[in-house]
Amino acid sequence: MATIRDVAKLSGVSVATISRVINKNGYVTPETEIKVINAINQLNYSPNAVARGLARKKTNTIALVLPDITNPFFSELARAVEDAAKHYGYTLNLCNSDNEESKEKAYFDILKDRYVDGIIIASDTSAYRRHYLKNSKIPLVTIDQTPRNESSVIVTSKNIKGAKLAVRHLFEIGCKKIAHIYGPLEYKPSLDRLRGYEQAVKSQEWYSSSLTVQGNFKIESGIEAVKTLLERHPDIDGIFAGNDLMAIGALKGLLKMGKKVPEDVAICGFDNINLTEIMEPEITTVAQSIYGMGTLAVELLMKKIGESPVEADDNIHLHELDVTLIQRGSTQRGVKK
Amino acid sequence: MATIRDVAKLSGVSVATISRVINKNGYVTPETEIKVINAINQLNYSPNAVARGLARKKTNTIALVLPDITNPFFSELARAVEDAAKHYGYTLNLCNSDNEESKEKAYFDILKDRYVDGIIIASDTSAYRRHYLKNSKIPLVTIDQTPRNESSVIVTSKNIKGAKLAVRHLFEIGCKKIAHIYGPLEYKPSLDRLRGYEQAVKSQEWYSSSLTVQGNFKIESGIEAVKTLLERHPDIDGIFAGNDLMAIGALKGLLKMGKKVPEDVAICGFDNINLTEIMEPEITTVAQSIYGMGTLAVELLMKKIGESPVEADDNIHLHELDVTLIQRGSTQRGVKK
DNA sequence: ATGAAAGCGCTAACAT
């Protein structure tokens, strides 16, 4: 591989001049620029990114830390982050944490030594992160996290609003008793969706906390949850699940129990991952823009890194994207009950 | 951040000695080693990976180039690759190519400048890749590709065998006319699965090439394909789809057309992605070990990089993993027709 | 067993 020195020699100028033309900064006469460019092409030169990283203390790499890329929510997010990163000339380091603090910590240490320019975190082990935040100056953007005192930038969706949309829709199609399956409460969106649900149903005379049951955001837990719920309240006719995977589980569980969806029980999920459309019936859900969250996270990170001009909304630290209800078969009733 | 020089100063030895203890090579007296370790701890020193990369021309980073992380097959593969890479002390660069040669090429150039130590490719634009292979010395492992003359290492599954397993199973449950939906033929596994299908059915008097139709490995194309097939041959009672996503599409399409699965038409897919289990009925499929392929790819790459001892099977360049039939509801018939 | 010093390839003062 040709180095900057080879180019300098061939074009008869100094390395500084080469550096100037490849970085388009400083003054260079058009003539020498042409000479340099010719030499570059002739040698098929392209600057060594590692050397550049060492000199600049900047690698044009960002990292995405998430629990598990295998989860469709996160793979969609990762895709968005990669696309946006590429657009800014950055490369993406993928880090699966399984939500384990030890793995997250190990990654932080490695990433720091590698001069990654920024980190986007969509994983949730907060204890170490807080410590890390104080001891590191790596720009950070966080997805779906609980706001803390530190100046962290957070991207999330309007979860409370979304939950209310879901419940209201279930009411509208005639549901008389609506249950909720919520996700892990350490995870902020779970809590918000639960709150939204509670606010929407608490005035009903039938409301009881036994209408809510916890899942873990996976399909299997939706199956379990629905079993528990129907044992407690056989007359449930609407279920709002805290995410789509649990909604899918709920659907499977109900079908297995011989219930008809949506005739006996209607279901609404949250997220709008692609899977909702492959189920039979297709699942009504509260759509959040996963891709949009990823894109926004990168944009905000780029501002922190200094790639992108900071604007008036500079000091907004909580970015809540809007959500919308997507009506599909799992709540499509011909006749109201 | 403390540097190696700070550690040298504090412990009263030279940087060379520090380097020796952190890399555990060369001679160091136990006493000085202790002094050094103390200094390291005291300063909370950890070596700068970028500087090290420059000096060693090695970054402990590998890249995974795939079409789209959003596809469940590839997200599972990515998870396996990351886990294995981490195990060897490597970090993972994720590159979505959308199977576009231009994107793949752009990534190759970037990766080369970044001193990535190796690349795993599960994306399929072969023209540039061939050129690249000749001009670069970056170790490469390829997933599901057509073997070429170059000394490329390839990880794939026994696709022909898998296709035969699928078709044979459909025969066994009583299918009398079996169609096949195949994927893009530039993609080696598609071709092999098509061949396997042909070999398994060509002796049947009903066989005709109009029983095969092309899809693009996505759900939608499965829906389309099944429509075409049933127009041509309304008496089809078994479908072998070239991958699970198209099998899902086929299932959706059939249900939409009022067909019963598996009673009227049985379906078998290929891959065994998780989605096969969330469908109703669950989809019978030929399982390939996606995770295993990812793991193996990394292991082979590590041999090329020199992290791992090369053994007798050193010069095997085609690694075909075994496949197995997973029977599920989409081929579970109570009574044979 | 330890140290000195020359790189690795680039950037960015500073000088001219």
Place this chain on the structure above:
DNA sequence: ATGTTAGCGCTTTCAT
């Protein structure tokens, strides 16, 4: 407008 040179932080010969 261009060149000189001192880093960036580490590895690795070569001495001692």
